[in-house]
Amino acid sequence: MKIKVAYYTGIGNTRENNEDSILIYDNVYSESNFEDFKLREIDVDEGFFSVADGLGGHAGGEIASASVLKCLKNCRVGGNKELKKIFKMANDKLGNLANKTIELYGMGTVLTGVYLKRDKAIIFNIGDSRTYFMRKNLIRMTDDHSLVWELAKKEEFENEAEMHNWIRKHPRKNIVTSALIAGSDEFESSVEELEIKKRDKFFISSDGVWEELSFNEIEDFLSEELNTAAELILEKCKIRGKDNISFVIVEIIYV
Template identity: 35%
Template sequence: MKVAARTDIGQNRDMNQDFIFVSENPVGNLPNLCVVADGMGGHNAGEYASQKTVEVMIAQLMRGGKESIKEQIRNAAYQANQTILDVAKSDQKMQGMGTTLVGVVCDGAKATVFNVGDSRMYIIRSNGISQVTEDHSLVQEMVNKGEITSADMKEHPRKNIITRAVGVQDELDVDFFDLELKEGNLLLLCSDGLSNMLKEEEIQQVVYNRKISIELRVEQLVQMANDNGGADNISVILVDPFA
């Protein structure tokens, strides 16, 4: 397994509210873990929410347990959710904060993917790219209802409204996806600062360029997102499960 990751402030933000975590080594009982969190909130609340969510999850996961990978992740996300809610209740400046969450655990030819919000995971093959996660967003709901097309999502004026996030409600519903991986498959986790700035075909072309290292591919994606406007913070994690 080989991983390359980068987070960048972009062109239009005063601070980076994204937070990324990468461990190719075990995290508690998990064989490895990669996470992207995209925070929201005024002052430095979004920055706090994304980092604190990941830190609380890691601390919880490090304790281990006999539960399945999914249950351990669900419990860790729940602990993080409660922590963010408690801080928001005790500090007026932090009210309204929250964060997206997308992550993956790779175990041989299997991968467990989880998400809350509109940060995404893609699987990239030699012949194409597929979004694994489904956005928890207003525009995704509109697509599901047939009110707009997928192509309309990036330009829609309400594209930034998410319908699910960590730290917003007492209940937290985490989506899980099971992947069967094949040699040559690559996994990409990202915040919407990347997915809103690049077409999926552009992402696929860069990610599957075997002539350059995965580190350079990540750098190239971030640069392209910035060249296209860099409207938001940009976070990218690229995983080669079989390297």
């Protein structure tokens, strides 16, 4: 499989440090502040593309996000059950780090992304970062593990765009109900498998990105060429953003 990937991670407008980390196949970028998005072509055997957003307000958010992605980078996935075991291993690693440094107890991260293998993608999520899939239309592939998501399920919306805007503007949108946390064995994860085709795109995003964009903007931007899509997304988020900015766009060149 050959892919193109556009990716970015940075502090944003208001934060003093970047608690996000991103995994691009064989590289983890942690505590980074890119000047601009990066482009790369990769011949993929199998591997991860992921965003991890360290929990704000907790010591070691950037350590947690980097640690989890470094754990994923070295793993190979046979199926959905094996992936969930990898999440457990990554969570245990956080606990081990906290046992050595007590100040890191309670550090955590949310996580989302795709694992590409031959003609399939395994989409995974823990928390309120998101992964979208773009073929003819934009499809949100992950449900948030958050308080506001539970509230949204009780509402009636005409379409995905309306629900998206309701969630992104809700005053309690920052409360997550699942994350990988040092000292806790309890987390909820979602895993879904999808067959992929030439020109498919995946958009993997921290809440510092998808919350700053409307659903229609994301769909419109991803309809463009890869570098244009990344440029438009980054431009909007740098203007509007109040959080760290991290995203990955994966385009399938051929399977």
